[in-house]
Amino acid sequence: MINNRISILDRTPSQLADWLASRNHPTYQAKQIFEWIFLKRAVAFEEMTNLPKALRDELDIHFSVFTATTDHQQSSDGTEKLLVKLADGGRIECVLLRDGPRRSVCLSSQVGCAMGCVFCASGMDGVERNLTRGEILEQMLRLQKLIPATERLSHIVMMGMGEPLANLSNVLEALEVARDPSLGLGISPRRITISTVGLPPAIRKLAEANAPYHLAISLHAPNDTLRTKLVPVNKSIRIAPIMEASEYYFDKTGRRLTFEYVLLKDINDNQECARELIRLLRGRISMLNVIPYNPVPGLPYETPRPEAIYDFRKTLVDAGINVMFRQRKGDSIQAACGQLRRLRERQTIVLEGQTSDDLSGQETLSTLETTNALAREPTLNSRTVLPQIQESQIGS
Numbered sequence: 556m557i558n559n560r561i562s563i564l565d566r567t568p569s570q571l572a573d574w575l576a577s578r579n580h581p582t583y584q585a586k587q588i589f590e591w592i593f594l595k596r597a598v599a600f601e602e603m604t605n606l607p608k609a610l611r612d613e614l615d616i617h618f619s620v621f622t623a624t625t626d627h628q629q630s631s632d633g634t635e636k637l638l639v640k641l642a643d644g645g646r647i648e649c650v651l652l653r654d655g656p657r658r659s660v661c662l663s664s665q666v667g668c669a670m671g672c673v674f675c676a677s678g679m680d681g682v683e684r685n686l687t688r689g690e691i692l693e694q695m696l697r698l699q700k701l702i703p704a705t706e707r708l709s710h711i712v713m714m715g716m717g718e719p720l721a722n723l724s725n726v727l728e729a730l731e732v733a734r735d736p737s738l739g740l741g742i743s744p745r746r747i748t749i750s751t752v753g754l755p756p757a758i759r760k761l762a763e764a765n766a767p768y769h770l771a772i773s774l775h776a777p778n779d780t781l782r783t784k785l786v787p788v789n790k791s792i793r794i795a796p797i798m799e800a801s802e803y804y805f806d807k808t809g810r811r812l813t814f815e816y817v818l819l820k821d822i823n824d825n826q827e828c829a830r831e832l833i834r835l836l837r838g839r840i841s842m843l844n845v846i847p848y849n850p851v852p853g854l855p856y857e858t859p860r861p862e863a864i865y866d867f868r869k870t871l872v873d874a875g876i877n878v879m880f881r882q883r884k885g886d887s888i889q890a891a892c893g894q895l896r897r898l899r900e901r902q903t904i905v906l907e908g909q910t911s912d913d914l915s916g917q918e919t920l921s922t923l924e925t926t927n928a929l930a931r932e933p934t935l936n937s938r939t940v941l942p943q944i945q946e947s948q949i950g951s
Protein backbone atom coordinates (compact mmCIF):
# COMPACT_ATOMS: atom_id res chain seq x y z
CA MET A 556 0.00 0.00 0.00
CA ILE A 557 1.39 3.41 -0.91
CA ASN A 558 1.26 5.77 2.03
CA ASN A 559 0.53 9.44 1.38
CA ARG A 560 0.90 10.77 4.91
CA ILE A 561 3.92 12.93 5.71
CA SER A 562 6.90 11.12 7.20
CA ILE A 563 7.42 12.30 10.75
CA LEU A 564 11.11 11.57 10.16
CA ASP A 565 11.14 14.54 7.80
CA ARG A 566 10.39 16.80 10.77
CA THR A 567 13.00 18.00 13.26
CA PRO A 568 12.07 17.87 16.96
CA SER A 569 11.62 21.66 16.95
CA GLN A 570 9.40 21.56 13.85
CA LEU A 571 7.30 18.87 15.48
CA ALA A 572 7.14 20.93 18.68
CA ASP A 573 5.82 23.88 16.60
CA TRP A 574 3.20 21.62 15.05
CA LEU A 575 2.14 20.40 18.49
CA ALA A 576 1.98 23.97 19.84
CA SER A 577 -0.17 25.06 16.90
CA ARG A 578 -2.67 22.39 17.95
CA ASN A 579 -2.53 23.19 21.65
CA HIS A 580 -0.49 20.17 22.66
CA PRO A 581 2.50 20.44 25.03
CA THR A 582 5.71 20.83 23.04
CA TYR A 583 7.64 18.34 25.23
CA GLN A 584 5.66 15.62 23.52
CA ALA A 585 7.90 16.04 20.45
CA LYS A 586 10.75 14.63 22.52
CA GLN A 587 8.59 11.74 23.68
CA ILE A 588 7.57 10.92 20.12
CA PHE A 589 11.15 10.79 18.84
CA GLU A 590 12.24 8.76 21.86
CA TRP A 591 9.60 6.22 20.98
CA ILE A 592 10.80 6.06 17.39
CA PHE A 593 14.57 6.01 17.83
CA LEU A 594 15.06 4.43 21.24
CA LYS A 595 12.01 2.22 21.67
CA ARG A 596 11.77 1.40 17.94
CA ALA A 597 8.06 2.21 17.67
CA VAL A 598 6.72 2.12 14.13
CA ALA A 599 3.16 3.30 14.84
CA PHE A 600 1.77 6.13 16.96
CA GLU A 601 -0.62 3.77 18.72
CA GLU A 602 2.42 2.14 20.37
CA MET A 603 3.26 5.45 22.11
CA THR A 604 1.27 4.66 25.21
CA ASN A 605 2.38 7.63 27.31
CA LEU A 606 0.74 10.00 24.80
CA PRO A 607 -2.99 10.79 25.07
CA LYS A 608 -5.11 8.70 22.74
CA ALA A 609 -6.50 11.82 21.05
CA LEU A 610 -2.98 12.99 20.17
CA ARG A 611 -2.00 9.56 18.86
CA ASP A 612 -5.07 9.61 16.60
CA GLU A 613 -4.27 13.11 15.43
CA LEU A 614 -0.67 12.18 14.66
CA ASP A 615 -1.90 9.18 12.76
CA ILE A 616 -4.04 11.33 10.49
CA HIS A 617 -1.18 13.64 9.54
CA PHE A 618 1.99 11.61 9.79
CA SER A 619 3.41 8.14 9.51
CA VAL A 620 6.65 6.77 10.94
CA PHE A 621 7.52 4.71 7.86
CA THR A 622 6.38 5.63 4.35
CA ALA A 623 8.07 2.91 2.27
CA THR A 624 7.56 -0.82 1.81
CA THR A 625 10.41 -3.36 1.78
CA ASP A 626 11.48 -6.73 0.45
CA HIS A 627 13.95 -8.53 2.69
CA GLN A 628 16.86 -10.84 1.88
CA GLN A 629 19.31 -12.62 4.17
CA SER A 630 22.60 -14.22 3.24
CA SER A 631 24.15 -17.18 5.00
CA ASP A 632 26.79 -14.96 6.66
CA GLY A 633 24.15 -12.92 8.50
CA THR A 634 24.09 -10.01 6.07
CA GLU A 635 20.59 -8.72 5.45
CA LYS A 636 19.41 -6.48 2.68
CA LEU A 637 16.28 -4.46 2.14
CA LEU A 638 15.02 -3.48 -1.27
CA VAL A 639 13.03 -0.38 -0.36
CA LYS A 640 10.10 0.88 -2.41
CA LEU A 641 9.58 4.54 -1.58
CA ALA A 642 6.18 6.23 -1.33
CA ASP A 643 6.50 7.56 -4.90
CA GLY A 644 7.55 4.16 -6.26
CA GLY A 645 11.31 4.91 -6.36
CA ARG A 646 13.52 1.98 -5.43
CA ILE A 647 16.66 1.98 -3.31
CA GLU A 648 18.62 -0.55 -1.29
CA CYS A 649 20.17 -0.73 2.16
CA VAL A 650 22.14 -3.41 3.99
CA LEU A 651 22.79 -4.63 7.55
CA LEU A 652 26.14 -6.30 8.08
CA ARG A 653 27.03 -8.29 11.18
CA ASP A 654 30.74 -8.48 11.87
CA GLY A 655 31.68 -9.65 15.37
CA PRO A 656 30.10 -7.14 17.74
CA ARG A 657 29.60 -4.63 14.92
CA ARG A 658 26.24 -3.90 13.42
CA SER A 659 26.96 -1.79 10.37
CA VAL A 660 24.42 -0.39 7.97
CA CYS A 661 25.05 0.69 4.41
CA LEU A 662 22.61 3.35 3.23
CA SER A 663 21.53 4.94 -0.04
CA SER A 664 21.46 8.72 -0.51
CA GLN A 665 19.67 9.06 -3.86
CA VAL A 666 17.32 7.12 -6.13
CA GLY A 667 19.80 6.17 -8.87
CA CYS A 668 23.01 8.12 -9.34
CA ALA A 669 24.18 10.83 -11.73
CA MET A 670 27.91 10.15 -11.50
CA GLY A 671 27.86 7.56 -14.29
CA CYS A 672 30.77 5.37 -13.11
CA VAL A 673 30.89 2.96 -16.03
CA PHE A 674 31.26 -0.22 -13.97
CA CYS A 675 28.52 0.53 -11.38
CA ALA A 676 24.90 -0.64 -11.53
CA SER A 677 23.49 2.28 -9.52
CA GLY A 678 23.91 4.90 -12.20
CA MET A 679 22.86 2.85 -15.21
CA ASP A 680 19.56 4.71 -15.45
CA GLY A 681 20.83 8.06 -14.15
CA VAL A 682 19.50 9.77 -11.06
CA GLU A 683 15.79 10.18 -10.26
CA ARG A 684 16.00 12.34 -7.15
CA ASN A 685 17.61 12.98 -3.80
CA LEU A 686 16.36 11.08 -0.78
CA THR A 687 14.81 13.19 1.94
CA ARG A 688 16.22 13.30 5.44
CA GLY A 689 13.31 11.07 6.50
CA GLU A 690 13.97 8.48 3.79
CA ILE A 691 17.60 8.19 4.90
CA LEU A 692 16.51 7.87 8.55
CA GLU A 693 13.89 5.29 7.63
CA GLN A 694 16.62 3.04 6.20
CA MET A 695 18.49 3.22 9.55
CA LEU A 696 15.37 2.47 11.57
CA ARG A 697 14.21 -0.38 9.36
CA LEU A 698 17.63 -2.01 9.59
CA GLN A 699 17.68 -1.38 13.36
CA LYS A 700 14.41 -3.35 13.56
CA LEU A 701 16.29 -6.38 12.22
CA ILE A 702 18.52 -6.63 15.31
CA PRO A 703 17.33 -7.57 18.81
CA ALA A 704 16.48 -4.78 21.28
CA THR A 705 19.59 -5.75 23.25
CA GLU A 706 21.82 -4.80 20.29
CA ARG A 707 22.56 -1.39 18.80
CA LEU A 708 23.62 -0.19 15.38
CA SER A 709 27.31 0.67 15.67
CA HIS A 710 28.44 1.92 12.25
CA ILE A 711 26.99 3.68 9.22
CA VAL A 712 28.47 3.77 5.73
CA MET A 713 26.97 5.97 3.03
CA MET A 714 27.95 3.57 0.26
CA GLY A 715 24.63 2.43 -1.12
CA MET A 716 22.93 3.91 -4.13
CA GLY A 717 23.68 7.53 -5.03
CA GLU A 718 26.31 10.18 -4.42
CA PRO A 719 25.99 11.41 -0.81
CA LEU A 720 27.82 14.67 -1.46
CA ALA A 721 25.33 15.54 -4.21
CA ASN A 722 22.64 15.41 -1.51
CA LEU A 723 24.78 16.85 1.25
CA SER A 724 22.25 18.79 3.30
CA ASN A 725 19.79 15.91 3.67
CA VAL A 726 22.61 13.45 4.35
CA LEU A 727 24.06 15.74 7.02
CA GLU A 728 20.67 16.26 8.64
CA ALA A 729 20.04 12.52 8.80
CA LEU A 730 23.53 11.80 10.14
CA GLU A 731 23.09 14.44 12.80
CA VAL A 732 20.08 12.50 14.05
CA ALA A 733 22.07 9.26 13.82
CA ARG A 734 24.69 10.81 16.11
CA ASP A 735 22.26 12.26 18.64
CA PRO A 736 22.39 10.12 21.80
CA SER A 737 19.07 11.30 23.26
CA LEU A 738 16.76 11.73 20.27
CA GLY A 739 18.64 9.63 17.72
CA LEU A 740 20.83 6.54 17.55
CA GLY A 741 23.92 7.76 19.41
CA ILE A 742 26.43 6.60 16.77
CA SER A 743 29.79 8.39 17.00
CA PRO A 744 30.77 10.36 13.85
CA ARG A 745 34.02 8.39 13.92
CA ARG A 746 31.95 5.34 13.10
CA ILE A 747 30.22 6.98 10.18
CA THR A 748 31.79 6.79 6.71
CA ILE A 749 30.77 8.94 3.77
CA SER A 750 31.91 7.58 0.42
CA THR A 751 32.15 10.03 -2.46
CA VAL A 752 33.16 10.15 -6.08
CA GLY A 753 35.05 13.32 -5.03
CA LEU A 754 33.21 16.63 -5.36
CA PRO A 755 35.71 19.25 -4.08
CA PRO A 756 33.32 22.06 -3.05
CA ALA A 757 31.14 19.58 -1.14
CA ILE A 758 34.21 17.99 0.49
CA ARG A 759 35.19 21.44 1.77
CA LYS A 760 31.67 22.07 3.02
CA LEU A 761 31.71 18.72 4.79
CA ALA A 762 35.06 19.62 6.35
CA GLU A 763 33.37 22.63 7.88
CA ALA A 764 30.33 20.71 9.13
CA ASN A 765 32.03 20.24 12.48
CA ALA A 766 31.68 16.47 12.53
CA PRO A 767 34.70 14.29 11.96
CA TYR A 768 33.08 11.75 9.67
CA HIS A 769 35.33 9.24 7.98
CA LEU A 770 35.66 10.24 4.33
CA ALA A 771 36.28 7.67 1.59
CA ILE A 772 37.09 8.92 -1.90
CA SER A 773 36.42 6.66 -4.85
CA LEU A 774 39.54 7.17 -6.93
CA HIS A 775 39.67 4.09 -9.18
CA ALA A 776 42.43 5.45 -11.42
CA PRO A 777 45.78 7.19 -10.84
CA ASN A 778 45.56 9.66 -13.75
CA ASP A 779 42.89 11.88 -15.29
CA THR A 780 42.80 10.14 -18.69
CA LEU A 781 41.87 6.79 -17.20
CA ARG A 782 39.74 8.23 -14.40
CA THR A 783 37.62 10.20 -16.84
CA LYS A 784 36.96 6.97 -18.77
CA LEU A 785 35.84 5.15 -15.63
CA VAL A 786 34.27 8.04 -13.72
CA PRO A 787 32.94 10.43 -16.38
CA VAL A 788 32.27 13.31 -13.97
CA ASN A 789 36.02 13.47 -13.50
CA LYS A 790 36.23 15.35 -16.82
CA SER A 791 35.14 18.56 -15.15
CA ILE A 792 36.63 17.80 -11.73
CA ARG A 793 40.12 16.29 -12.20
CA ILE A 794 42.17 14.45 -9.61
CA ALA A 795 44.37 17.34 -8.38
CA PRO A 796 41.48 19.44 -6.96
CA ILE A 797 40.11 16.31 -5.26
CA MET A 798 43.50 15.74 -3.61
CA GLU A 799 43.61 19.38 -2.48
CA ALA A 800 40.10 19.19 -1.05
CA SER A 801 40.94 15.95 0.74
CA GLU A 802 44.01 17.52 2.32
CA TYR A 803 41.79 20.35 3.50
CA TYR A 804 39.41 17.75 4.96
CA PHE A 805 42.28 16.09 6.80
CA ASP A 806 43.57 19.42 8.13
CA LYS A 807 40.14 20.40 9.40
CA THR A 808 39.01 17.09 10.89
CA GLY A 809 42.22 15.21 11.63
CA ARG A 810 40.62 12.13 10.08
CA ARG A 811 42.82 9.99 7.88
CA LEU A 812 41.27 9.66 4.44
CA THR A 813 40.56 6.48 2.59
CA PHE A 814 40.95 6.20 -1.18
CA GLU A 815 38.96 3.48 -2.87
CA TYR A 816 40.19 1.70 -5.95
CA VAL A 817 37.94 -0.84 -7.67
CA LEU A 818 40.28 -3.21 -9.47
CA LEU A 819 39.07 -3.95 -13.00
CA LYS A 820 40.70 -6.66 -15.08
CA ASP A 821 43.04 -5.32 -17.81
CA ILE A 822 41.88 -1.75 -17.18
CA ASN A 823 43.42 -0.36 -14.00
CA ASP A 824 45.18 -3.42 -12.59
CA ASN A 825 48.53 -3.17 -14.40
CA GLN A 826 51.93 -2.36 -12.95
CA GLU A 827 52.05 1.09 -14.55
CA CYS A 828 48.82 2.02 -12.72
CA ALA A 829 50.30 0.71 -9.47
CA ARG A 830 53.44 2.82 -9.94
CA GLU A 831 51.40 5.94 -10.78
CA LEU A 832 49.25 5.32 -7.73
CA ILE A 833 52.39 5.19 -5.59
CA ARG A 834 53.50 8.57 -6.95
CA LEU A 835 50.05 10.03 -6.26
CA LEU A 836 49.66 8.72 -2.71
CA ARG A 837 53.22 8.68 -1.38
CA GLY A 838 53.60 11.03 1.59
CA ARG A 839 49.85 11.37 2.17
CA ILE A 840 48.32 10.23 5.42
CA SER A 841 45.74 7.94 3.90
CA MET A 842 44.63 4.37 3.41
CA LEU A 843 44.15 2.83 -0.02
CA ASN A 844 41.34 0.29 -0.22
CA VAL A 845 41.62 -1.95 -3.24
CA ILE A 846 38.37 -3.73 -4.06
CA PRO A 847 38.32 -6.49 -6.67
CA TYR A 848 35.40 -5.70 -8.97
CA ASN A 849 32.06 -7.40 -8.39
CA PRO A 850 30.72 -8.10 -11.88
CA VAL A 851 27.45 -6.47 -12.91
CA PRO A 852 25.37 -8.43 -15.43
CA GLY A 853 25.22 -6.60 -18.72
CA LEU A 854 28.47 -4.71 -18.14
CA PRO A 855 31.70 -5.84 -19.82
CA TYR A 856 34.00 -5.46 -16.77
CA GLU A 857 35.64 -8.37 -15.00
CA THR A 858 37.40 -9.18 -11.73
CA PRO A 859 41.17 -9.45 -12.17
CA ARG A 860 42.86 -12.84 -11.90
CA PRO A 861 44.28 -13.60 -8.40
CA GLU A 862 47.87 -13.31 -9.73
CA ALA A 863 47.16 -9.80 -11.06
CA ILE A 864 45.65 -8.79 -7.73
CA TYR A 865 48.67 -10.21 -5.91
CA ASP A 866 51.18 -8.40 -8.15
CA PHE A 867 49.28 -5.10 -7.85
CA ARG A 868 49.25 -5.41 -4.10
CA LYS A 869 52.93 -6.37 -3.86
CA THR A 870 54.05 -3.31 -5.82
CA LEU A 871 52.09 -1.00 -3.52
CA VAL A 872 53.13 -2.71 -0.29
CA ASP A 873 56.80 -2.78 -1.33
CA ALA A 874 56.61 0.98 -1.90
CA GLY A 875 55.31 1.50 1.64
CA ILE A 876 51.77 2.53 0.68
CA ASN A 877 49.13 1.92 3.36
CA VAL A 878 46.96 -0.50 1.49
CA MET A 879 44.06 -2.79 2.29
CA PHE A 880 42.67 -5.46 0.01
CA ARG A 881 39.13 -6.53 0.67
CA GLN A 882 37.70 -9.97 0.78
CA ARG A 883 34.23 -10.52 -0.51
CA LYS A 884 31.43 -10.99 1.94
CA GLY A 885 27.80 -11.97 1.56
CA ASP A 886 28.33 -14.09 -1.54
CA SER A 887 25.03 -15.87 -1.15
CA ILE A 888 23.03 -12.67 -1.26
CA GLN A 889 22.01 -11.03 -4.49
CA ALA A 890 24.06 -8.12 -5.76
CA ALA A 891 23.20 -4.61 -4.63
CA CYS A 892 24.28 -1.02 -5.26
CA GLY A 893 21.58 -0.85 -7.87
CA GLN A 894 21.91 -4.43 -9.04
CA LEU A 895 19.06 -5.80 -6.98
CA ARG A 896 16.85 -2.89 -7.93
CA ARG A 897 17.53 -3.49 -11.62
CA LEU A 898 16.81 -7.15 -11.27
CA ARG A 899 13.55 -6.39 -9.52
CA GLU A 900 12.48 -4.00 -12.26
CA ARG A 901 13.13 -6.64 -14.87
CA GLN A 902 11.36 -9.19 -12.71
CA THR A 903 8.28 -6.96 -12.70
CA ILE A 904 8.32 -7.03 -16.47
CA VAL A 905 9.10 -10.72 -16.85
CA LEU A 906 6.70 -11.92 -14.19
CA GLU A 907 4.03 -9.32 -14.69
CA GLY A 908 1.14 -9.73 -12.29
CA GLN A 909 2.99 -12.24 -10.14
CA THR A 910 4.89 -9.93 -7.80
CA SER A 911 3.85 -8.39 -4.53
CA ASP A 912 5.23 -5.34 -2.77
CA ASP A 913 5.92 -7.24 0.38
CA LEU A 914 7.43 -10.59 -0.53
CA SER A 915 9.19 -12.46 2.23
CA GLY A 916 12.93 -13.06 1.81
CA GLN A 917 12.31 -16.65 0.83
CA GLU A 918 9.83 -15.77 -1.87
CA THR A 919 12.00 -12.98 -3.17
CA LEU A 920 15.00 -15.24 -3.53
CA SER A 921 13.14 -17.91 -5.40
CA THR A 922 11.49 -15.31 -7.62
CA LEU A 923 14.87 -13.81 -8.40
CA GLU A 924 16.27 -17.21 -9.24
CA THR A 925 13.33 -17.81 -11.57
CA THR A 926 13.95 -14.44 -13.15
CA ASN A 927 17.60 -15.23 -13.67
CA ALA A 928 16.71 -18.50 -15.29
CA LEU A 929 14.20 -16.79 -17.53
CA ALA A 930 16.71 -14.15 -18.45
CA ARG A 931 19.32 -16.88 -19.11
CA GLU A 932 21.80 -15.16 -16.87
CA PRO A 933 23.93 -16.64 -14.13
CA THR A 934 22.86 -15.85 -10.57
CA LEU A 935 24.44 -12.57 -9.59
CA ASN A 936 27.59 -12.43 -7.54
CA SER A 937 27.90 -10.64 -4.25
CA ARG A 938 27.15 -7.00 -4.11
CA THR A 939 29.35 -4.02 -4.12
CA VAL A 940 28.54 -2.53 -0.74
CA LEU A 941 29.13 -5.67 1.21
CA PRO A 942 32.89 -5.91 0.92
CA GLN A 943 33.12 -2.26 1.81
CA ILE A 944 31.73 -2.40 5.28
CA GLN A 945 34.17 -4.76 6.85
CA GLU A 946 35.87 -4.13 10.12
CA SER A 947 39.12 -2.76 8.81
CA GLN A 948 37.52 -0.28 6.47
CA ILE A 949 35.72 1.94 8.90
CA GLY A 950 36.30 3.79 12.12
CA SER A 951 36.60 1.71 15.26
Ligand code: SAH
Nearest residue numbers: 675714717718750751752773815848849939
Ligand atom coordinates in the same frame (compact mmCIF):
# COMPACT_ATOMS: atom_id res chain seq x y z
N1 SAH B 1 28.80 7.53 -5.04
C1 SAH B 1 29.62 7.19 -3.94
C2 SAH B 1 29.04 6.13 -3.01
C3 SAH B 1 28.30 4.97 -3.60
S1 SAH B 1 29.22 3.73 -4.43
C4 SAH B 1 31.01 6.83 -4.40
O1 SAH B 1 31.28 6.88 -5.61
O2 SAH B 1 31.86 6.55 -3.57
C5 SAH B 1 30.23 3.04 -3.18
C6 SAH B 1 31.50 2.39 -3.73
O3 SAH B 1 31.17 1.19 -4.44
C7 SAH B 1 32.28 3.27 -4.71
O4 SAH B 1 33.66 3.22 -4.42
C8 SAH B 1 31.98 2.60 -6.03
O5 SAH B 1 32.91 2.91 -7.01
C9 SAH B 1 31.98 1.14 -5.62
N2 SAH B 1 31.38 0.23 -6.59
C10 SAH B 1 30.33 0.47 -7.41
N3 SAH B 1 30.07 -0.61 -8.17
C11 SAH B 1 30.97 -1.56 -7.82
C12 SAH B 1 31.21 -2.90 -8.26
N4 SAH B 1 30.43 -3.48 -9.16
N5 SAH B 1 32.22 -3.60 -7.68
C13 SAH B 1 32.97 -3.03 -6.71
N6 SAH B 1 32.79 -1.78 -6.25
C14 SAH B 1 31.81 -1.04 -6.81
